[in-house]
Amino acid sequence: MSAEAASRRSLISPFEQIQLARDIIRTEGETLVKLAERIGEDFCRATKLLLTCQGAIIVSGMGKAGLVGQKVAATMASTGTRSHFLHPGEAVHGDLGRVHSSDVVLLLSQSGETDEILRLLPSLSEIDVSVIAITGSPESSLGRHAEITLDLGSLREAGDLGLAPSTSTTAMLALGDALSLVTSQMREFCAEDFARFHPGGSLGRQLARVDDIMRPLAVCRVAHLNNTVRNVLIASERPGRRSGAILLTDDLDRLAGIFTDSDLARLLENEQDGALDRSISEVMTVQPNTIQSGSREKKAIQLLAQRKLSEIPVVDDRQSPLGLIDITDVVGVQPSSSSKQNALSESDTSVDNDSQDISTIQFPDTE
Numbered sequence: 001m002s003a004e005a006a007s008r009r010s011l012i013s014p015f016e017q018i019q020l021a022r023d024i025i026r027t028e029g030e031t032l033v034k035l036a037e038r039i040g041e042d043f044c045r046a047t048k049l050l051l052t053c054q055g056a057i058i059v060s061g062m063g064k065a066g067l068v069g070q071k072v073a074a075t076m077a078s079t080g081t082r083s084h085f086l087h088p089g090e091a092v093h094g095d096l097g098r099v100h101s102s103d104v105v106l107l108l109s110q111s112g113e114t115d116e117i118l119r120l121l122p123s124l125s126e127i128d129v130s131v132i133a134i135t136g137s138p139e140s141s142l143g144r145h146a147e148i149t150l151d152l153g154s155l156r157e158a159g160d161l162g163l164a165p166s167t168s169t170t171a172m173l174a175l176g177d178a179l180s181l182v183t184s185q186m187r188e189f190c191a192e193d194f195a196r197f198h199p200g201g202s203l204g205r206q207l208a209r210v211d212d213i214m215r216p217l218a219v220c221r222v223a224h225l226n227n228t229v230r231n232v233l234i235a236s237e238r239p240g241r242r243s244g245a246i247l248l249t250d251d252l253d254r255l256a257g258i259f260t261d262s263d264l265a266r267l268l269e270n271e272q273d274g275a276l277d278r279s280i281s282e283v284m285t286v287q288p289n290t291i292q293s294g295s296r297e298k299k300a301i302q303l304l305a306q307r308k309l310s311e312i313p314v315v316d317d318r319q320s321p322l323g324l325i326d327i328t329d330v331v332g333v334q335p336s337s338s339s340k341q342n343a344l345s346e347s348d349t350s351v352d353n354d355s356q357d358i359s360t361i362q363f364p365d366t367e
Contacts, residue, residue, distance in 0.1 A: 024158040028092045028170045031155050035171050038153050039178070046132050046148045050081060050183045055102030057083040058129075060091065062116040064165040065108040065172060072106070072176030078197050080181055080189035088116035096120070101128045108176075109133070110152070110168040112140025121145050134172055150175060208297045213330065214314045214323035221246040222321065225256045225281040229267075232259070232280050245311040248284050254319045257284035260310070290315045293322055300325050 012020075050057060057076055061069035069085055074084035085233050086095060086105075099105065105124055109117045112135040121142070124131055133146035136155060143149045152175065159168040195207035221236035225248040244261040258281055267275050267283065275283055290313045291300050303312055304327055314323045 020160075024166070027156065028167050031153075031167045031171055032174050034153055034155075035174060038151065039072070042148055042150055043178070043182075043324070046150060046179060047183050047186060049130055049132065049148065050076075050179065051105055051186050051249060053081075053099050053104045053130075055082075055104070057081055057106055058086050058099055058103050058359040059083060059106045059108070059176075060086045060088050060117065061108035061118065061172075062088050062114050064169050065110060065114070068169050068172045068176065069106075069108045071173060072108075074328060075180040076183070078194075079184035080187045080193055080197075081180065081183050088114075088120055092116075092119050092123070096123050096127070099124070099129055100128055104130045104132060106132045106134065106141060106176075106179075107139075107146070108135075108172050109142050110136045110165065110172070111136060112137040112142035114142075116144060134175055136168060136171075210291055210295050210297055210300050210314050211293055211322070213297055214325050215243060215329070216323045217247075217321060219325045220321070223248055225250055225284065226279055228277050229259070229264075229280045229283065230276040233264070233276075242323055243311055243326045245313075245324060245326075246280075247313055247324065248280060249321065252318075252320075255313055255315055255321045256287070257281065257286045257288065258288040258311075258313065259284045263311075290319070291325070292316075297330065303329050304330065353364065 048146060054297040057073070059069040059073040059076075060066070066085075066087065073085040084098065086098060090101075105120075107117055107120070112133070114275055117246050121131075125145075131146045131148075133142045133149045134152065135143050135149065136152040137143055138149045138151045143151075152168065152171045155167050155171060156162055157164060157168060166185040191207065199208060220243060223232040223236050223246055227235070232246060232248075246259045247255060248257040248259060263285070264285060267273070289303060289307055289309060291303060293314055300312060303309065304325075310327045312325050313321050315321055
């Protein structure tokens with residue numbers, strides 16, 4: 001950078017920097033509002049073509065448009081529309097073999113005259129594949145060739161120079177998101193489908209089922225409710241990481257109660273040693289909080305946080321225990337603040353038991 005350029009840079013005050021940033025964001029925001037108003041019948045034709053595609057959606061673009069195209073392809077793939085990105089430069093060197101007549105090709109070019117994109121058009125015609133164009137120039141070579149052209153409208157790139165792709169790529173990205181998400185809704189893509197495609201990370205954990213993360217019954221401490229406290233404690237030892245709760249069942253193997261390490265400590269603190277040789281049903285927590293098999297892990301976290309529990313049994317339709325979720329199994333997965341404040345609408349036991357009570361749980365924030 002020249003000394004003159006460096007000098008000019010130093011003349012931009014913090015106030016001017018803030019104003020410039022706000023102007024750039026406003027420019028892009030105003031463009032998106034205008035783009036929303038332009039959405040019409042061509043958009044519906046495009047979503048119908050995407051929905052009825054028997055193959056895959058092949059997205060392509062060059063430069064910054066190509067980077068947007070990669071994101072659009074990823075969004076489609078994660079929301080139920082099979083999609084791949086095809087680099088136009090690689091396409092003309094053999095990767096066109098990835099395209100089939102049953103596919104739909106989505107091409108992104110602000111000018112509609114990008115050389116690398118135009119070089120694809122004869123080959124795409126020969127393959128006889130449907131083409132959707134996203135461009136700011138519907139009368140361009142690309143716009144005229146495409147079966148459906150989605151017009152970004154007349155726009156101005158942000159910044160003093162107005163040259164760097166900014167407003168145009170923002171508009172492309174927004175329109176690509178609209179295509180992806182509207183098509184996904186038309187496909188009746190649901191939360192269960194979304195969870196299947198997002199098994200990893202914080203998001204995947206919140207969409208997971210309790211059955212996937214619970215401690216299975218085989219490794220839990222389980223006993224019959226008619227046994228004495230002493231016999232239950234002796235017989236219920238398990239190797240490995242131990243949970244602080246014992247699941248107590250009746251003659252039909254249904255969950256009848258729960259006995260925790262806190263319950264045992266309370267007996268000893270109150271000098272009730274004699275209770276150790278009485279039936280554990282006399283000192284267990286009756287009707288403990290439970291969660292149904294198939295529920296989301298997020299609901300289990302809400303129950304643990306809202307009711308200050310250290311563990312919660314997972315039960316089936318017969319109330320037979322299937323496993324147990326311990327607080328240590330889900331630390332690090334946090335329900336949103338609004339989720340914490342809203343009471344659960346699904347039916348569950350509302351008894352707050354001292355036996356399951358622990359100190360206030362603090363979960364770290366997640367994405």
